[in-house]
Amino acid sequence: MRIEKIIKALEEWAPPALQESYDNSGLIVGALDWETDGVLVALDCLESVVDEAIQKNVHCIIVHHPIVFSGLKRFNGRTYIERVIMKAIKHHIAIYAIHTNLDNVLWGVNAKIMSLLGVSNHKVLSPMPDALYKFQVYVPVDARELLAESVFTAGGGKVSAYEECSFTTSGVGTFKPTQGTNPVVGKIGSREEVEEVKLEFIVPNFAKFAVERAARAAHPYEEMAFEWIKISNNATDYGAGAFGDLEESIAFDAFLAHVKTTFGTTIRYTKPVAKDVRTVAVCGGSGSFLLGAAKAVKADVFLTADYKYHQFFDADGTIAILDVGHFESEQFTIGLIAEFIEKKFPKFAVLTTEVNTNPIQYY
Ligand SMILES: [Zn+2]
Known part of the structure; x- marks a missing residue:
């Protein structure tokens, strides 16, 4: 191959x-x-x-x-x-x-760690900023299906576990072809009115190019009317770290024991804040930069690696840091x-x- x-x-x-x-x-x-x-x-x-x-x-x-x-x-x-x-x-x-x-996708490195810890519905701990756009495109009614299909195939219209998401509004488009154009509908020199729809899709930054190219290929007009709009919604599928709840709270010591057997390593950790562990935040590899995010979601523990002595003090009585080693966390x-x-x-x-x-x- x-x-x-x-x-x-x-x-x-x-x-x-x-x-x-x-x-x-x-x-x-x-x-x-x-x-x-x-x-x-x-x-x-x-x-x-x-x-x-x-x-x-x-x-x-x-x-x-x-x-x-x-x-x-x-x-x-x-x-x-x-x-x-x-x-x-x-x-x-x-x-x-x-x-x-692979660290920055919801289904990547941290998903595996979460499933081993027993967290089934994890979320991204620090969603990637500026990762999403809205793609709006105006298309004659009968070309709508093909265009939407092309955008979906190119990676548009995904929202978490939902695929093929779009929104449609109807309207009337006008245009007047001038000399040198080769219009699919209408005549050169006269204004045309066409029943059109506006289709809207959420598109991640990395798929912009593919989506625009696919839409152009599926659009019947010589000139495709469209807009890219930057949106500030959090990208729920992309970003660093993960967090979620264990099915049931377990005692801190029992959680430590579970981590020790799962990762097969010694754990360096700070004192537990609560007696039990319910919310878990993780980041495979060097994750100390995510401590603030782990505290923000009120995680009981933050499991990661590469912690330095002084950084352990940042737990500051609000979370327990567990350092299981870089290789071990990513094995x-x-x-x-x-x-x-x-x-x-x-x-x-x-x-x-x-x-x-x-x-x-x-x-
Ligand atoms: Zn690594």
Whole structure:
């Protein structure tokens, strides 16, 4: 299979435009027309993971963390990053990273953590600002169905778990074709009146281009009348972290024990605020920047990683911070990505790494 096919599916699932500005998600090594018989999924792309791909004869590695974050100036193998890149190219192995764009979708990294903790109806903890637009387009009545269908297919009209959302109002459009035009209806030089409808759709920022192109292709007129309107509604599907309620409150100690067995790690934590835990906020990886958001939703605990000593004081008697370790908090992302590819391509070999890429050892 061409890796392009896998990448297309991954990018519909977690659009790369949703990645943070410091990130480098996407195709890091390889070209879209490279072929592979399977993929190897890992959290980090170390040399040992490239070796594993060579040994298992797989020509595409899908990772959560990009191996390259900033510019490389030399390729002489002095750093582990250079060695990974050199080896991957030499063996024709593509490396694709799906990082903060997978953190920033409701069904991504944090969804997996939430389901393991026993929270079924989670929401985005910090919804992405400025992520939504309204697309308004004016179309003759008989072209309405086709146009709406095209916009839906291109990614417009999704609101949380609802698809194909739109609003229609009827009206009359006027126009006068002038010299040089080639109107579908009407005559050059005379004003035309046509029964039209205005269709409105919510469209995420990253789908704007595709939606406009699809609408143009479906619109019968030479000139399509339309507007993009920026709206300030929160994007409920996109943003960092997640929060939700456990089915039933459980004692703080029991929750700690559950986290410990689930993540298989030692937990660094601050004192519980309440005796029981009900509302849980999470962020796989470094999530300290979301503490304010976790407090705002009145979470009893905030489970994340990479907390520094002084940052623990910010719990400040209002929430319990649980640091389970970066690798540990994101370990289930490997399964999440693998399950997604398996579902999309049932006959395709999807392997998960046997290398433990966690650089941190515990004594
Ligand atoms: Zn991470």
